[in-house]
Amino acid sequence: MPDTIKYTETELVLLLKERDQSAFGYLYDNYSGALFNIVLAIIPDRELASDVLQEVFVKIWRQVALYDATKGRLFTWMMNIARNASIDVLRSKSYNNSQQNRELTENVYANAGTTVTNTDKIGLRKVVHSLKDEYKILVELSYFEGYTQDEISKMLNIPLGTVKTRLRNALLQLRELVKN
Amino acid sequence: MDTRAYIESGIIESYILGVASPEEIAELELLCTQYPEIKAAVDAFALVIEQQAMAGAITPPPAVKENLMQQLAGEFAVKQPAAIFTLPTTNANDNISIQPAAGYWKFAAAAAVILLVASAILNFYLYSNYQNTNTKYEALLTEKNSLQASNGAYQTRLNLLQQSMDIVQNPAYTLVALNGLPGKENNHATVYWNSTSHDVYFLSTKMDKVPQDKQYQLWAIVNGKPVDAGLIGDCTDGLCKLKSIEGASAFAITLEPKGGSINPTTSAMFVLGSVNKQS
Structure with missing residues (x-):
């Protein structure tokens, strides 16, 4: 430059x-x-x-x-x-x-949390990857796929309150990982 | 509220990463305005994420910038060709660039404001000076008028005294000294009488103060009888002209009720003096 x-x-x-x-x-x-x-x-x-x-x-x-x-x-x-x-x-x-192998919107319940593949080395993904599974899904669906907490609650059949608490805990852990 | 617990709840992270619900966003933005520590925590995490993204920056293909510049070409501000000045930069972290036109206008505006303020101050100064001078001028004018008036008064008095002097010095006038009678020895008065023109002038040398309801009256003794020669009013400045008298042998002053009497109250006679014929 x-x-x-x-x-x-x-x-x-x-x-x-x-x-x-x-x-x-x-x-x-x-x-x-x-x-x-x-x-x-x-x-x-x-x-x-x-x-x-x-x-x-x-x-x-x-x-x-x-x-x-x-x-x-x-x-x-x-x-x-x-x-x-x-x-x-x-x-x-x-x-x-174009993503012939995936039908995210139509089969999101089945695929939730499993779309993390080749992007694992990029940015936040890399960090999220080291979270435990139940946290990983929530971050994946909310941050990377943009679903609301309400939608996630229905997708995963988990009470909204639980989604809320768990997502917050996931992000707190993510924060610590990013800081280090 | 327990801000510490709130900060540690994970909501700030949700907010920065864009996964918070609209209610959570509204609540957090409100709390940010009330609690600086919450705002600080929000900013701190935003910076963490920013630094993490910066550290993991992936250079996009150069075509992206080229395309962008082409796509937005019509939306950029047209640069003024006029003098562009940028402050030289030394520290990469703390550099400032000044927009040329804005800088010039700011300078011009600042200069205009300074001139305006200076002019206002000068105006105020000159105006107060003018007011001051005006006040002084008015005072001088008043003083001059009062001096002129008293000058006039002095002139009148001087004229009066001059006239008195003329009479006193005139040999045609006979000086009649009126001396205090027994019991009134402190009183003295003088009468100037012209035996030819019969004019009578009175000069109050020293007379007792007159009570409110009384008045001195001058009498001339003509052929042994008292003749009214006039009431003595305020006669402090020089001589006072009284009634003309013919063939007076003496003059006397009595204290009479205000307005005078036809016959003198001899018991209230203060001074008396006979005319010394010196012809």
């Missing part, structure tokens, strides 16, 4: 809101790798994930006016856009057709 200018998060957001091209270039250079990590953990197909990443940056660019710095960090906001965009693709018909 020949660009040696470094922005603080506040400056960067301000410039993005002013539609500054070099700020956008900086944003991409700085965060594309980390966001690609987020996308790839959900969409293992690199080509498809690249398309998703492009879409994610378009969304970030067009929605940056909605970002509220008082509510949280810029990356957290972008990460959520990346995750939601990825899950949207994951759940789309075309994606499911």
Whole structure:
């Protein structure tokens, strides 16, 4: 990167809101790798994930006016856009057709928690992989596949309260794993 | 509330990873505004996740950036070709870039504000100076008027005294000294009488204070009989002209009821003096 200018998060957001091209270039250079990590953990197909990443940056660019710095960090906001965009693709018909061996939406009860395969080395997946099974399923369904706690409760036939507690415990353990 | 338990409940992690329910999100965002320690825990975990993603960054194919720049080409702000200045950067962690146009306008706005404030201060200063001077001018004007008035008064008095001097120095006037009678020895008065023009002037040298309801009256003795020569009013400045008298041999002053009497009250005679014919 020949660009040696470094922005603080506040400056960067301000410039993005002013539609500054070099700020956008900086944003991409700085965060594309980390966001690609987020996308790839959900969409293992690199080509498809690249398309998703492009879409994610378009969304970030067009929605940056909605970002509220008082509510949280810029990356957290972008990460959520990346995750939601990825899950949207994951759940789309075309994606499911391309994944011939899996029918996630139609047979989710049977397949719940078992879709973790070749992406185990990527990002949070790597961490989640070392959780115990009953935690792993919950994180998989909620974070990687975007199911609500209510949906998960029905899928796994576990009371909603249990899903809630267990998911929270799973995330606390995940936190410790990420920290180390 | 027990913020510690809340922080350790796993809800913060759910929130940051985007798996919290809408109710949980609403509750957490509200609590963040009330408890700085909860907000701090949220930010801390967000940073952990960010750092983890950064550390595990996977460089996307270069085509993604190219495509993006092409796709968004029409949405970028048009750069001003005017002077662009960026602050030189030394520390990679703490660099600032200033937008050229914004910087210029900020500078211009700041300069304008400073000028405005300075002008306002100067105006205020000049105005208060003006007020001050005006007040002083008014005071001087008043003083000048009062001086002029008293000057006029002095002039009148001077004229009066001048007239008195003329009479006193005029050889046609005879000075008649009226001396206090027994019991009234402290009293003295002077009458200037012109035997030719018959004018009578009175000069109060030293007379007792007159009670409220009384008044001094001058009498001339003509052919042995008292003739009213006039009431003595306020006669502090020089001579007072009284009634003309012909052929007076003496003058006397009695204290009479206010308004005077036809015949003198001899018991209340204060001073008496006879005319010394010096012709």
